[in-house]
Every structure is written in C-alpha cells, then in structure tokens.
Amino acid sequence: MKFEVRDRFYMDDEPFKIISGSIHYFRVVPEYWRDRLEKLKALGCNTVETYIAWNMHEPEKGRFRFDGMLDVERFVKLAGELGLYVILRPSPYICAEWELGGLPPWLLSEDGMRFRVYYPPYLKHVREYYEVLMAKLRPLQIDQGGPVIMMQIENEYGSYANDKKYLEWLRDLMRELGITVPLCTSDGPTHDMLHGGTIDGVLATANFGSRVEEAFGYLSKFRPNSPLMCMEFWIGWFDAWGNEKHMIGDLEMAEGELDKMLELGNVNFYMFEGGTNFGFMNGANYYEGLTPDVTSYDYDAILTEDGQITEKYRRFKKIIGKYREIPKIELTTDIKRIDYGVLPVQEKVSLFSVLEELSAPIENTFPQPMEKLGQSYGYILYHTDLRTEEHLRRLQLRGANDRAQVFVDKKPVVTLMDKELLEERELDVSFDRGADMDILVENLGRVNFALRLEEQRKGISGGVWLNGHWHNGWRQYPLPLDNLDKLDFSKDYQEGLPAFYRFTFEAAETGDTFLDFAGWGKGVVFVNGVNLGRFWDIGPQKRLYLPGPLLKDGSNEIILFETEGRAGASIALRNEPDIG
Structure with a gap:
C-alpha cells in the first residue's frame, strides 16, 4: 500500500481522512492493548497514534529494552491485525507529561549537556539510540507491508528552540536509517511556534484543544495546499498533586470543535485513553512553582484510565458517524472490577533499619546528585555526622531538587520543597556533638516542558550550608527501590x-x-x-x-x-x- 501527503492525505491514490486516537503502549499493561485498540476502532477511528519513550527503551546507556510493556513492535503489529493504521512519534523528546519528556536522565550525568539542539555529544546519543530503534520500526512501515503511515521528527519544537540544523539532522538521520514514510512535526498554531518548529519537506501539523477554524486557518496560510491535521486534539487535561479537583474538559464545546475539525481536516484525539504513570514516570511542570503530575493519566479521555467507555465516547462516536461508516466490533477481552x-x-520496618540492605553508600566530601551516582529515579539519602555542631540554627540545601526531609538523631526536623530549598531556613535544634544528620530527597518527577529541561538533576548538587559554613563528609545512599526483595521486616x-x-x-x-x-x-x-x-x-x-x-x-x-x-x-x- 502507499500513503502520501499531497494537498490532502491519500491511500493508494484515494483521498484518506485520518481519524486517530492516542494510546501510549507504555501507559497500558500489554494484556489490555487489544481491548483498547478494539474500542478505538469501534469508535470509528482508522488510526492509532503513540509516542515512543526513549527513557523507557534505554534506561541505562547502551542497555535497551523492548520486552513486555515496552514491546512497541507487538503493539504496532496488533494494531495492524485489527485493521488500524499507526502514526509513530519516536522523537527523542515527547513531552507527554512524562518524566523529562522521555529524555533519559543519564544524559544529565555529562557536564555541559544540551538537549534538543545541534550539540554533538547529544546527537551521538540520539544516533546510537536510533540505530537500534529504527531497525525495529523499519519493517513496520506501510510500504514494507506494515501499518505505520507517518512518523514525527520532533515534538512541539517551536515551544523550545528554533535550531533548523538540528531538525534537518533528525530528518536526515531517520531517512538514512531506512524511514521512508512521510515525516511530520507538531506545534502550537501560532507564528513563532510553527516557524520555529518546522522545516521544508516535512508535514507541519498543529496541537490545540479549541478554536478549530482559527487554528486550521493559520495552518493553511502557513502551509498552503497541505493537509490540515490536528496532531493533538486536547479533549481533556492532566492533574497535578495539590490540584483542588480532577481536571474535566468542556464536552459540549469539544463536540462542536470535533465536528468542525472533521469537516475541515484530520484529527488525532489526545488522549483516546490516557492510562497510568506507572513507577516514577510522572512528569512535572514549572511555572510559578513545581507541580508534579499524579499517578493517574486519566486525562478526562474518551476511555477512562482503566478502559471504561464514557459519555464522551458515545457522543464522539455519533459525530464520527457523520463522516464515515462505523464498523461493528466485538470486544474480546473480559475485564471486570473487583473489590478485595x-x-x-x-x-x-523503618527505612533507617534496612538502609544498608537496600543501598551501598558512596562517600564524598560534598553531596552529589543522583545522575552523578548512576541513579535516575526514586529517592536518595544523604547521611553525615554533626561533629562540629551542638545546635542547628541555619540550614540551606544548595542546588537541591525537589523535596527534602531533614532528620537529626533520626527525628524529623523540617521538610522543604521546591522554592523552600532555595532559602536559608532558621531552625532551633539542639543535640550532642556527633549526632547523625540524614536528608532524604525525593525526585518528584522531572519537568517535561519548556526551558527547565536541562536543570533537572535530582538530589543535592551544590552542598549543605549549615550554621554559616559548608558541611563536608557525606555518605550517599541511592534508593531507586528496585530491590525490595532485600527488605528484612524483622528489623x-x-x-x-x-x-x-x-x-x-x-x-x-x-x-x-x-x-x-x-x-x-x-x-x-x-x-x-x-x-x-x-x-x-x-x-x-x-x-x-x-x-x-x-x-x-x-x-x-x-x-x-x-x-x-x-x-x-x-x-x-x-x-x-x-x-x-
């Protein structure tokens, strides 16, 4: 088969309207992939879209994973078996409210690392990852007999930088590695974003949640005689810890916008199903302050986090039915809810009792961040003895992210988060000279959007300023919590x-x-x-x-x-x- 981008999309020379929905395979257990894809097709969609998360597939430099929930080939082939086409977004950065936008944190172990620009050390890592990834994706393309019709080279790049040399390098690398399907970018529908995030010869698409005519109008002026595609139709939103309530979109407004979108162009629902930020993979945003995302990525999507059909699903299905015949699909996965x-x-057992079983300490004069110690996620505990003090009056954690709990003699003293870590804290704590001090720091989820991407080292990278001087001599305990089989509950x-x-x-x-x-x-x-x-x-x-x-x-x-x-x-x- 042949998929082409001309004045519109064509499949074997016949006009083709993309009606797609986002499902992130790494946010859904693989036993439920078929169920979610069947429900997508039953909605009337002909395509599924997914990001590919670099940090999941290369968790350590040179160690790649494509098994279980990370078997992207199986996910794509399953979509094809069900008669769905696939849009892949394998760009090194994905945003997606995902930890560091999908960039692997081990990049931050290198001093001077620059993301998402033409910086040779970064490009070297991208190439080495792509050489492995693209070999797996190459046979899945539609001109190779697979279901993949399009791939993205970068994601919302105009909201980050405007390095056209970098974008051209990504495009050329994908072509060099055998990617032959049409390539695309996706950006907000504004002058700066589109001009900064696109390059010639690559389809420009837009991401937005409202004002379809205005957005498509600008996109059509920016790229005349090109298909109009909303790559992310935001039909909901995500939640951060501390929000007053779960974010819910305006369903009536979304219905009208969808109708107009299908009249004028093509759509990818973001999200069809949001799924779950399993593990430590939630991202965060930083505007007025740090706002880490919750574990649920329900997103007020068309399906709930656990795959239930919603009123939004039923209403959108009626609108899609105006533009194509809805296939009858039998759902084949038996899923039930159980109250146990x-x-x-x-x-x-207390953490302090099993610390040595869970982590081998690393000694250093100054505390070091996680990335310098080979750690990416979880917690890190810094231990010292207060050998020159008898009273804790002032404390500041320099270069600390994101949340720190301070203990003296195994008693809680203070918990500091975000901007509180930047200020010197007045305290009044007495103890015997030589008392223990422990600082437990949590990586709450690295920022995944905008200008702070390169500032996401976690733990303490500067030092501990105590009573007007640097405090030296630390034992550092990385706690990724990936070895809980070592817990001894008898302690x-x-x-x-x-x-x-x-x-x-x-x-x-x-x-x-x-x-x-x-x-x-x-x-x-x-x-x-x-x-x-x-x-x-x-x-x-x-x-x-x-x-x-x-x-x-x-x-x-x-x-x-x-x-x-x-x-x-x-x-x-x-x-x-x-x-x-």
Whole structure:
C-alpha cells in the first residue's frame, strides 16, 4: 500500500481522512492493548497514534529494552491485525507529561549537556539510540507491508528552540536509517511556534484543544495546499498533586470543535485513553512553582484510565458517524472490577533499619546528585555526622531538587520543597556533638516542558550550608527501590519515620481494582514487585488503579513505602476509582 501527503492525505491514490486516537503502549499493561485498540476502532477511528519513550527503551546507556510493556513492535503489529493504521512519534523528546519528556536522565550525568539542539555529544546519543530503534520500526512501515503511515521528527519544537540544523539532522538521520514514510512535526498554531518548529519537506501539523477554524486557518496560510491535521486534539487535561479537583474538559464545546475539525481536516484525539504513570514516570511542570503530575493519566479521555467507555465516547462516536461508516466490533477481552476489601498491615520496618540492605553508600566530601551516582529515579539519602555542631540554627540545601526531609538523631526536623530549598531556613535544634544528620530527597518527577529541561538533576548538587559554613563528609545512599526483595521486616520499626509496610491477600480471581490509601501520607506502592506509582494525601487522586494482570491467582503482596510517618492500620482494594 502507499500513503502520501499531497494537498490532502491519500491511500493508494484515494483521498484518506485520518481519524486517530492516542494510546501510549507504555501507559497500558500489554494484556489490555487489544481491548483498547478494539474500542478505538469501534469508535470509528482508522488510526492509532503513540509516542515512543526513549527513557523507557534505554534506561541505562547502551542497555535497551523492548520486552513486555515496552514491546512497541507487538503493539504496532496488533494494531495492524485489527485493521488500524499507526502514526509513530519516536522523537527523542515527547513531552507527554512524562518524566523529562522521555529524555533519559543519564544524559544529565555529562557536564555541559544540551538537549534538543545541534550539540554533538547529544546527537551521538540520539544516533546510537536510533540505530537500534529504527531497525525495529523499519519493517513496520506501510510500504514494507506494515501499518505505520507517518512518523514525527520532533515534538512541539517551536515551544523550545528554533535550531533548523538540528531538525534537518533528525530528518536526515531517520531517512538514512531506512524511514521512508512521510515525516511530520507538531506545534502550537501560532507564528513563532510553527516557524520555529518546522522545516521544508516535512508535514507541519498543529496541537490545540479549541478554536478549530482559527487554528486550521493559520495552518493553511502557513502551509498552503497541505493537509490540515490536528496532531493533538486536547479533549481533556492532566492533574497535578495539590490540584483542588480532577481536571474535566468542556464536552459540549469539544463536540462542536470535533465536528468542525472533521469537516475541515484530520484529527488525532489526545488522549483516546490516557492510562497510568506507572513507577516514577510522572512528569512535572514549572511555572510559578513545581507541580508534579499524579499517578493517574486519566486525562478526562474518551476511555477512562482503566478502559471504561464514557459519555464522551458515545457522543464522539455519533459525530464520527457523520463522516464515515462505523464498523461493528466485538470486544474480546473480559475485564471486570473487583473489590478485595480491607487489608491490614502485616509487617513493617523503618527505612533507617534496612538502609544498608537496600543501598551501598558512596562517600564524598560534598553531596552529589543522583545522575552523578548512576541513579535516575526514586529517592536518595544523604547521611553525615554533626561533629562540629551542638545546635542547628541555619540550614540551606544548595542546588537541591525537589523535596527534602531533614532528620537529626533520626527525628524529623523540617521538610522543604521546591522554592523552600532555595532559602536559608532558621531552625532551633539542639543535640550532642556527633549526632547523625540524614536528608532524604525525593525526585518528584522531572519537568517535561519548556526551558527547565536541562536543570533537572535530582538530589543535592551544590552542598549543605549549615550554621554559616559548608558541611563536608557525606555518605550517599541511592534508593531507586528496585530491590525490595532485600527488605528484612524483622528489623526495628519506629513510628513517625519513613518506613515500609507489607500486606498480603488471596485472590480467588483477578480483576481490576483500586487501591485506597486513605489514612496514609505520601509514598509509593509496589504490587508483586511492580512499582504501581506514587500516592499523596494532598490529592486530587485518592485511589491508584491496579490492573488485574498485575495480580496473581492465589497469594499477592503489596508493599507501601511511606515517607511522612503518617501510616494507617490498613489499606483497601475497591472496585471504583476516585481520582478527585
């Protein structure tokens, strides 16, 4: 088959209207890919779009992963089997409210690293990644018998920089590595964004959530005689920790905008299904202050986070039906919600009791950030002794991101977040000379958009300014929490301190459920060894989605790492979500 970009899109020389929806394979367990794709086709879509997250596929330099949830080839082939075309967005940067916009944090271990410009050390890493990735994507293109009709070279680049040499290099590299389908960019529909983010010979598309006629009007003036495509029709929005409530879009307005969009051009829904920021993969934004995103990426999408059909789905389907015949699709995946009830705490142990089992300390005169220690995600604990002090009066953590809890003699002293880390804090803490000081720093999720991308080293990169001088001599404990099998729950537990809590339950059958953490403070949840994501009592998310395929028939284990010393006596697994 042949897909072409001319005055409009053509499939084998016949005009073709793209009606697409975004599903990020890395936000959905693979056991549910078929269900989500079947529901996409049943909506009337003929195409699925997905980003490809570099940080997931190359978590360490030179170590690549394409298994399980990261088997992008399987996802694309499955879409093709179901009769769907595919748009891939494999650009090094994806934004997507994803940790560092998909850029791997190990890039930040190199001093002077510059992102998303013609900077040879960065380009070298992109090339080495693309040589592996494009070899997998090449056979999936439509002119090779696969379903992929288009790929993106960069994402919203006009909102970051305007280095045309870099964009041309990306285009030429993809062509060199065998990508033959049409290429595209996507930017906001404004003068600066489009002029900064596009290059000749590559389709320009736009991202927006309203004012379709105005946006398409500008796009048609910018690129006359070119297809009009909204690559991201924002039909919802994402949530940040501390929001008053879950973000919900204006459905009536979206209906009208969709009708006009399909009349004038082509659409990709962002998101068809948002899915979940599993693990430590949520991104963050920084405008007036740091706003890390919640674990749910529900996005008020057409399907809910757990794949349920919504009123938005039903209304959009009617509008799409005006422009194409809706196929009848039988849904083949049996999915149920199950309430497993209340689970009491069975075992618990303090972080300080098992620190040496979980991490091998690295000593240094000054504290170092995670990236310099070979760590990307999670927490890091800095330990020292106050050998020259008997009173803590002033404290400042220089070059610290994002949230730090300070302990003296294993007692909480102060918690600092974001801008509070920039200021010298007045304190009044007495202790015996030689007392321990511990600073537990959490990477809340790296900023994924705008000008702070290169400032995302986590932990402490400057130093600790204590009572008017630098404090030296640190033991640093990286805590990515990827080795909880080493936990020894027979060791000491103290209330009010960071700790691990263990739960078990028997499942006669497995199904989707929602972990209710009412009564707990802040932390992260592991289910049968899988990092489910973060919880935080400030909301708006009140329950974490737990997909049924992560559970086992029979015995299951849940471990909570809670950092605030606010622990409940139990958790619950309910059959309804609560995302605020």
